[in-house]
Amino acid sequence: MLGLTIATMLGVPASTAFGQVVGWRSAYVIVVVVAALSTIAIWRLVPEPEGAGVTGSIRGELRALRRAQVWFALGIGSIGFGGMFAVYSYIGEIVPGVMGLGERAVPVALFVFGVGMTIGNVLAGRAADRSLYGTIFAGLIGMTVSLAVFALVAENAIAGMILLLALAITSQLMGPSLQLFLLDASPDAPSLAAALHHSALNIGNSLGAALGAAVLAAGWGLLAPAWTGVALAIAGLGIAGWSFAVHRRQQTRTAAEAPTTTDGVPAVC
Numbered sequence: 212m213l214g215l216t217i218a219t220m221l222g223v224p225a226s227t228a229f230g231q232v233v234g235w236r237s238a239y240v241i242v243v244v245v246a247a248l249s250t251i252a253i254w255r256l257v258p259e260p261e262g263a264g265v266t267g268s269i270r271g272e273l274r275a276l277r278r279a280q281v282w283f284a285l286g287i288g289s290i291g292f293g294g295m296f297a298v299y300s301y302i303g304e305i306v307p308g309v310m311g312l313g314e315r316a317v318p319v320a321l322f323v324f325g326v327g328m329t330i331g332n333v334l335a336g337r338a339a340d341r342s343l344y345g346t347i348f349a350g351l352i353g354m355t356v357s358l359a360v361f362a363l364v365a366e367n368a369i370a371g372m373i374l375l376l377a378l379a380i381t382s383q384l385m386g387p388s389l390q391l392f393l394l395d396a397s398p399d400a401p402s403l404a405a406a407l408h409h410s411a412l413n414i415g416n417s418l419g420a421a422l423g424a425a426v427l428a429a430g431w432g433l434l435a436p437a438w439t440g441v442a443l444a445i446a447g448l449g450i451a452g453w454s455f456a457v458h459r460r461q462q463t464r465t466a467a468e469a470p471t472t473t474d475g476v477p478a479v480c
Contacts, residue, residue, distance in 0.1 A: 217329055224318035224325065227303075231314060275397030275404065283454035284392045287385070288411030289418065291351050291447015294358060294440035295382035296419030299324065301427070301436050302375070308433045310368040323372055327379025334380070335387040343395070344455050346388040351448040353381025355441055362437035386412070419443060 226238040275281055298305070306312050306320045331350075338346040361374035389411070393404035422443070423436035 217325070224322040227321055228315075228318040231318075272400040272403040275400035278396055279457060280396040280454060281393060281404075281407070283450060283457070284389055284396060285407060285411045286450040287347065287351075287392075287447050287454070288389050288408065289414040290450065291354070291444055292382065292385060292389075292412055292415035293417075293419035293422070294354050294442075294444035294447065295378060296416045297423040297436040297440035297443060298358065298361065298375075298378065298419075300416075300420040300423055301433070304427075305365065305371075305433050305436075309365045310371045311366070312368055316368075320372065320375060324375050324379045327376040328383045331380035331383025332386060335384045338384065339388045339391050343388055343391055344451070344458070346384050347392070347451050348448070348455075350381050350384030350388065351444055351451060353384065354378060354444040355448065357381055358437050358440040358444060362434045362441070365434060365437070 226241055229241065230236075230238045302320050302324065303314075303317050306317050307314055310316070310320075312320075335346060335350070338349070357374055357378040361371065361378060364374065365371040390405070390408045393408050394401055397404045419436075419440065422439045426435035426439050427433070429435075
């Protein structure tokens with residue numbers, strides 16, 4: 212997922228700065244040009260994958276939706292990850308309105324956030340290899356703490372920037388982790404798992420931004436989206452804890468049902 216985080220680090224600040232100078236419509240022109248160039252590059256340079264003619268079973272892929280852990284993963288991504296977007300969606304208002312910086316500082320804040328996302332993405336891949344659940348819990352707890360502290364200290368510009376960096380890093384601990392989670396939960400439906408992962412993150416994007424807009428419209432202040440993000444991250448943490456409890460029960464049941472030798476040691480099948 213480094214492509215997404217690097218795009219956030221470079222593309223979003225650049226288009227924001229360009230839009231401030233030329234006009235917001237210029238960002239859409241940039242997107243069209245980059246998308247066209249990317250399409251041509253993929254068509255000309257990316258080789259056809261092996262087994263491209265082999266298609267999977269739609270029914271087999273959809274069978275993965277019967278598994279509880281798939282829905283747990285989608286819930287974590289849709290709700291817990293939404294906490295980050297509750298703040299990220301309104302950086303353009305928070306930086307000048309709370310931190311006291313000019314609008315020219317908005318691309319800087321977006322760049323800092325993108326750097327944090329890239330760092331978090333790299334760390335997540337290594338951490339998830341050691342403990343998948345541990346990395347997800349670390350991301351959600353880190354988001355909760357970062358958002359809460361940000362809401363308390365954001366009026367200090369330096370502290371606010373540091374907390375935005377921390378929020379970006381901790382939020383991205385969940386990106387690759389949830390992808391691996393879904394692949395483990397549905398090994399016979401990898402295409403569906405990959406698609407559902409990004410669908411969940413997009414739902415989180417919409418949910419966080421919508422709830423952030425709701426509290427702003429209610430007149431609760433520019434830092435209200437941060438507290439909204441805290442609530443979403445805690446909700447995601449609750450879903451992750453529920454998922455872990457179910458996982459442990461399944462492990463215990465499997466171990467109890469495993470055949471054993473005469474001395475009580477599980478037999479190797």
